[in-house]
Amino acid sequence: MKRVKKIFWLTHLVVWVLFILLVGGQLGHDNDVYWLSTTAGFIATCQYVFYSHFFVLTWHTGKRKDKRYWLRLTTIVLTGPVPFLLFRHTPLDFGNYFMHLVSTVPIFLCLSWLARVTENLVLNTIRKEQLEKQAVEAELSYLKSQINPHFLFNTLNNIHTLVYKQAPAAPEAIMHLASLMRYMIYESNAFTVPLVREMDYLQDYMSLQQLRYKNSPVVDLQIEGETASCSIAPLLFIHLLENAYKHSPARLEPGDLKVRVAINEDSLGFCVQNPIGGRSATPLEETGGIGLTNVRKRLSLLYPDQHTLTIRNTGETFTVNLTIHTLYSKVYEPKAHLLDH
Template identity: 80%
Template sequence: MVTTVPIFLFLSWLARVTETLVLNTIRKEQLEKQAVEAELTNLKSQINPHFLFNTLNNIHTLVYKQAPAAPEAVMHLASLMRYMIYESNAATVPLAREMDYLQDYVSLQQLRYKNSPVVDLQIAGETEACYIAPLLFIHLLENAYKHSPARLEPGDLKVRVQVKEDTLAFSVQNPIAKKAANPLEEPGGIGLPNVRKRLSLLYPDQHTLTIQDKGDTFTILLTIHGLHVPTHERQAHLLHH
């Protein structure tokens, strides 16, 4: 009895200490997760006002000039806003849907130009079976327009999207304007810090972001590895083939 009681008390104390450590670890992980989610929400919310400001300016110009393209511009904006408000709240979306969003944006921007499409967009791979964080590429495309010359020739902006197995490669290249709107601004615009931060939170150790400034062209290449392909999408793809 003399030896059993101390052992029992020690085991009881050890159990309480272990339980406290486990609970503290769980609470810490929950707090860290909530902090990351809050920061991601904040970063995503920064996209909307910046994007809307530029787009509404474009539409205002069309309406002011009473351009026939104004109603079409409003429809494109409605499609973009539908995606941003109702669909981009999900953690991931099909890459194909994100590409539809970018193509709507390109169509809206093309209303500013009278010549052939200034964007050469090429997509390769199974975009339906690849899921990606929403609103990840819009800043990169916005900045390509922003830092290009006012007059763009057909195909001056080159956007490439390629999916191979669980790897996504996204690149955008634009000619550099001789006189930047703001010489003090970081090449690539204010969107790059936002994109870098989101990538570090969403895809730590899964991505590379390469920037090439050749003086006359500016290129951004984003590669993301280990993307999740839902089981039902993979099975459907195998059955299709």
């Protein structure tokens, strides 16, 4: 806010300097012996009327114009030409006084009103934008905070089962969880992360889930395209993958879960497919579930009008396709940079 106000005051200064040069140059060419004092008096009158009314309007911003405002305005109108008369070297001339009262004062009253309205409009627009961005930031933080407990609840249940059975894979599972948490706590706070790191995170998750199965890897993961130079909003795919595990049959054969990641020019496609078996026809819409709802809200905030999310149910498989169309465009950052406190 301070930065914006400094810009306004700098604009005032530049305009007044140009105005003074224009008036001084004009009067200086009129061969008036008192052109300097006349210029000073005229500028003093203009500034007195302008800023007196400007600050009166500031005091009454957002308030109804009451008697105090009209009293102050009347005082400014009647005393407006006084600075001009004080700078003149000739006796008091009521003709000149009346002339300035009629011409100069109303003009600069209107200009001060226009300046005050313009400044209020700009500041209110910026405040509104800041509030909207703060609201988006708060909602993103809330949605992100849902990921941790929701993910931990399911994963800790799996580890608890391994520990209860005294499975040799339990220490490995704890190490995988530690790696996942390190990413979630320390690396996912940025607005974007390298796609390579996000895929490492998903593969760690797959490895952790694979401990539940004796078969070969139940996930068939294929990555097409160059991932090294891409960035993505963190923790965007985990809910889709987690739900694929959660809503699949208890026993999975190798390659039953299919995950495809494709980078094509300026777009990124993420597809996850899982068998349904005898489960509900809408597994991701489970009552009380936050997975798909969370993903949709985050996508609408981070990639507005830049993504497509489609869901297809064949009765045997459930497929979710997510496409981000402008991969290399800047992710929407909710923090406002227009206002510096």
